[in-house]
Amino acid sequence: MAYTARMLITRAYYLSQIVSRQLQEVSGEQIEDGLFLLNALLQFKSTDLREIPYFKRDTLTLTAGVGEYFIERLLYVDAMTYNIGDVRYPMTELTRKQFFATGRVDSIQSLPFSYRVEREKGGSRIFLYFLPQGNYVLKLSGKFGLTNVTLDTDLSTIYDEFYIEFLRYQLAQYICSDYGATFPDESKAKLKEMEDVILDVSPPDLSLTRTTFFSGQSPWDWQAINLSKGYFPF
Numbered sequence: 001m002a003y004t005a006r007m008l009i010t011r012a013y014y015l016s017q018i019v020s021r022q023l024q025e026v027s028g029e030q031i032e033d034g035l036f037l038l039n040a041l042l043q044f045k046s047t048d049l050r051e052i053p054y055f056k057r058d059t060l061t062l063t064a065g066v067g068e069y070f071i072e073r074l075l076y077v078d079a080m081t082y083n084i085g086d087v088r089y090p091m092t093e094l095t096r097k098q099f100f101a102t103g104r105v106d107s108i109q110s111l112p113f114s115y116r117v118e119r120e121k122g123g124s125r126i127f128l129y130f131l132p133q134g135n136y137v138l139k140l141s142g143k144f145g146l147t148n149v150t151l152d153t154d155l156s157t158i159y160d161e162f163y164i165e166f167l168r169y170q171l172a173q174y175i176c177s178d179y180g181a182t183f184p185d186e187s188k189a190k191l192k193e194m195e196d197v198i199l200d201v202s203p204p205d206l207s208l209t210r211t212t213f214f215s216g217q218s219p220w221d222w223q224a225i226n227l228s229k230g231y232f233p234f
Contacts, residue, residue: 003156003164005149009034012171015187018179031151037174039148041167046145049076053163053201060138065109067131069138074124077117077142084111084136091115091128099127109133166194 013019013026013034026034045051055078060069062082081088092114099116110130118125126138146158155164169191176183 001156002154003161004151005035005038005153005155006031006151008155008164008168008171009038009151012168012175015168015172016175016181017184018175018181033178034171034175035149035151037178038171041171041174042145042149043147046075046147049143050199051195052143052145053198054143055141056144057139057141058144060140062128062132062136062138064134065131067128069126070120070123071126072123073144073147075119075143075145077124077126077140080115080126080138080140082112082132082136082138084134088139093117099129104129107131163198166198169194
């Protein structure tokens with residue numbers, strides 16, 4: 001059964017007790033206000049990745065010589081690799097200073113071995129180094145955000161029922177705040193219980209990989225670049 005944004009907004013008004021379920025109907029103006037608040041809620045949720053429990057695998061074909069790629073609605077990258085045929089190559093995520101503020105030759109085309117992801121309006125931009133020397137298939141696992149819906153958007157095609165219910169409670173709280181009304185204590189306690197559960201549904205992988213800057217290997221030179229293509233045996 002479809003669960004539209006209109007249904008979510010209507011049920012959120014009833015939950016907020018701004019509109020009485022038995023005695024009143026949600027007006028057209030309230031529906032429009034509810035849609036505005038729902039989209040504002042979705043926009044804000046894209047800043048708190050802990051409350052987005054969904055990870056998605058996505059692919060992108062790299063273009064030789066191009067080191068920047070914008071992906072719409074991408075909020076966070078947990079893992080990223082690329083393939084040359086059946087062989088999968090890993091990359092190392094660098095900090096902003098490591099990627100943008102260290103010395104290097106920008107124009108080298110080889111096998112990419114490091115990346116940096118930067119949030120931008122509407123999504124994220126991925127930066128690669130070295131520049132890919134071929135049209136490789138990039139594969140990533142990350143979180144994508146739904147930041148804008150219409151009244152007829154079927155939320156059940158995007159989210160599970162438990163998450164839609166979580167959104168209903170959050171939207172009801174938004175509505176109460178917008179109307180200057182008090183969110184019922186029982187509903188507030190239920191929302192807090194939901195928030196605690198959502199954080200544990202699918203947390204990011206926080207395992208650490210130890211990196212040393214004193215590996216004993218020689219610094220980058222043209223022999224290393226041309227012969228190793230950025231990779232060394234361990």
